[in-house]
Amino acid sequence: xxxxxxxxTYDRGVLLESHAAASPFDQFTLWFDEALTAKVPEPNAxxxxxxxxxxxxxxRTVLIKNFNERGFVFFTNYDSRKGHDLAAxxxxxxxFFWQPLERQVRIEGTVEKVxxxxxxxxxxxxxVGSRLGAWASPQSQPTTREALExxxxxxxxxxxxxxxxxxxxxxxxxxxxxxxxxxxxxxxxHDRLRYRxxxxxxxxxxxxx
Numbered sequence: 001x002x003x004x005x006x007x008x009t010y011d012r013g014v015l016l017e018s019h020a021a022a023s024p025f026d027q028f029t030l031w032f033d034e035a036l037t038a039k040v041p042e043p044n045a046x047x048x049x050x051x052x053x054x055x056x057x058x059x060r061t062v063l064i065k066n067f068n069e070r071g072f073v074f075f076t077n078y079d080s081r082k083g084h085d086l087a088a089x090x091x092x093x094x095x096f097f098w099q100p101l102e103r104q105v106r107i108e109g110t111v112e113k114v115x116x117x118x119x120x121x122x123x124x125x126x127x128v129g130s131r132l133g134a135w136a137s138p139q140s141q142p143t144t145r146e147a148l149e150x151x152x153x154x155x156x157x158x159x160x161x162x163x164x165x166x167x168x169x170x171x172x173x174x175x176x177x178x179x180x181x182x183x184x185x186x187x188x189x190h191d192r193l194r195y196r197x198x199x200x201x202x203x204x205x206x207x208x209x
Contacts, residue, residue, distance in 0.1 A: 013103070060082065074172055075172075077169050080139040090112065109175045131165075135163060180192060180193070192208070192209055
């Protein structure tokens with residue numbers, strides 16, 4: 001079988017305007033909770049797409065750590081590639097793909113750093129190994145496994161079991177202006193409902209698949 005012959009029939013659900021929540025955040029919460037109930041592997045995993053000053057896009061998988069009507073929060077190294085991208089162009093998109101439910105959610109918006117207090121609170125909730133890893137890894141820079149392990153040992157010796165949050169590490173919040181909810185349907189006539197922020201109000205519109 002060739003790659004071109006790989007196909008799947010989507011028939012697990014429908015998404016109609018009459019059933020959609022008025023708020024995209026309520027709709028996201030509903031679908032996220034259903035992904036948890038269905039035991040979708042890592043339902044909090046999302047693809048984050050950014051663009052650098054030359055216009056080169058890049059994408060990677062990160063984990064959402066909080067969401068509400070203010071936006072969608074993730075944490076990372078500010079000196080990483082995505083950190084440099086967002087410093088130059090503070091706009092991004094997110095993609096959740098919950099394959100067992102044949103659903104995806106696309107989110108577009110502007111990105112801002114969360115408060116120092118919010119970054120501190122989340123950092124302190126992490127396992128010690130992850131907290132030390134934030135110090136040990138010069139994220140997105142060339143390195144070796146030996147260098148990473150040496151750095152981890154160095155910072156463990158320095159900080160013990162209570163490392164402070166590194167100044168180069170913290171959170172971002174994507175503040176959305178558009179969210180699209182996609183539900184797979186047979187014959188590739190998928191349901192696509194987009195919530196678009198217009199004059200401070202969320203407008204729902206159906207997109208052709």
